[in-house]
Amino acid sequence: MKNFAGSPGTWTGLVLRMGQCLFAAGSIASMATTTTFFNYTAFCYLIASMGLQVIWSFGLAFMDAYALLRKKVLHNPVIVSLFAVGDWVTATLSLAASASSAGITVLYFGDLGGCSFVEECTKYQMAVALAFLSWITIAISSLIMLWLLAAVKWTRNTVCGAVKQDIISIAMKAGSIGGFYLNFKPHILMVMAQIGYTFMYIITEASFNHGMNPSV
Numbered sequence: 001m002k003n004f005a006g007s008p009g010t011w012t013g014l015v016l017r018m019g020q021c022l023f024a025a026g027s028i029a030s031m032a033t034t035t036t037f038f039n040y041t042a043f044c045y046l047i048a049s050m051g052l053q054v055i056w057s058f059g060l061a062f063m064d065a066y067a068l069l070r071k072k073v074l075h076n077p078v079i080v081s082l083f084a085v086g087d088w089v090t091a092t093l094s095l096a097a098s099a100s101s102a103g104i105t106v107l108y109f110g111d112l113g114g115c116s117f118v119e120e121c122t123k124y125q126m127a128v129a130l131a132f133l134s135w136i137t138i139a140i141s142s143l144i145m146l147w148l149l150a151a152v153k154w155t156r157n158t159v160c161g162a163v164k165q166d167i168i169s170i171a172m173k174a175g176s177i178g179g180f181y182l183n184f185k186p187h188i189l190m191v192m193a194q195i196g197y198t199f200m201y202i203i204t205e206a207s208f209n210h211g212m213n214p215s216v
Contacts, residue, residue: 004175007075007144007148008060008063008064008074008075008080008083008148009063009064009068009072009073009074009075010064010068011068013064013141013144014061014065014068016059016062016137016140016141017058017060017061017064017141018057018061019133019137020053020057020137020138020141021053021054021057021058021061021133023130023131023134023137024050024053024054024131024134025054025058026050026051026126026127026130027046027050027126027127027128027130027131027134028047028050028051028054028127030123030124030126030127031043031046031047031050031123031124031127031128031206033122033123034123034124035120036120038123042097042100042101042103042104043101043124043127044098044106045096045097045101046097046098046100046101046127046128046131047095048097049093049096049097049131050094050097050131050134052090052093053090053093053094053134053138055111056086056090056209057090057138059154060083062198068151076149080145080148080149081149083145084142084145084146084148084149084200085193086190087138087141087142087145088142088145088146088193089140089192089193090138091135091138091142092133094134094135094138094140095135097131098128098131098132098134098135098175100129101124101127101131103190104124104182104189105121105124105125105128154189154207162196
């Protein structure tokens with residue numbers, strides 16, 4: 001299977017990952033330089049979410065750079081599955097953080113008719129804008145990973161057929177980790193997705209408990 005724009009191990013994929021990392025880091029820097037962000041749970045959630053985005057995107061950017069230097073192809077189904085789940089979880093968290101922070105910012109500039117801390121409110125706006133840009137880039141990667149996952153599975157099923165079944169049988173009989181993963185891959189992916197949603201629910205519930213307006 002040939003590489004296409006945005007897939008792991010390509011220059012466009014590396015640019016996407018670096019963009020995600022830089023936008024998220026800029027959002028954190030803009031928000032953290034204010035003196036009152038810790039008074040708003042949504043802004044604290046934004047920093048936590050963008051921090052997770054920086055770690056995830058930087059790690060994948062490093063893998064893309066390594067693959068480019070070594071001329072490796074990162075189309076292994078296991079790797080692509082992990083990338084897809086990680087991208088969708090971080091994209092969901094980033095969108096939730098960006099939207100909640102945008103709601104607070106709109107509340108100040110729109111509903112309340114202005115902001116008494118002009119410089120800090122400008123930084124809030126900048127942080128939210130960068131967070132949305134980070135989410136847009138991670139959303140693109142998420143769609144690419146989903147398409148690539150389906151393409152890789154279709155290619156394997158078409159080309160490998162019976163050989164794949166033999167390998168799975170041998171791996172399962174040997175009790176290997178690879179065989180266990182192939183047998184329980186849907187369950188493992190579902191558990192990872194639920195962990196991500198659980199993490200998002202805990203943060204959202206904590207935000208409500210600390211006074212965040214549910215309508216925001």
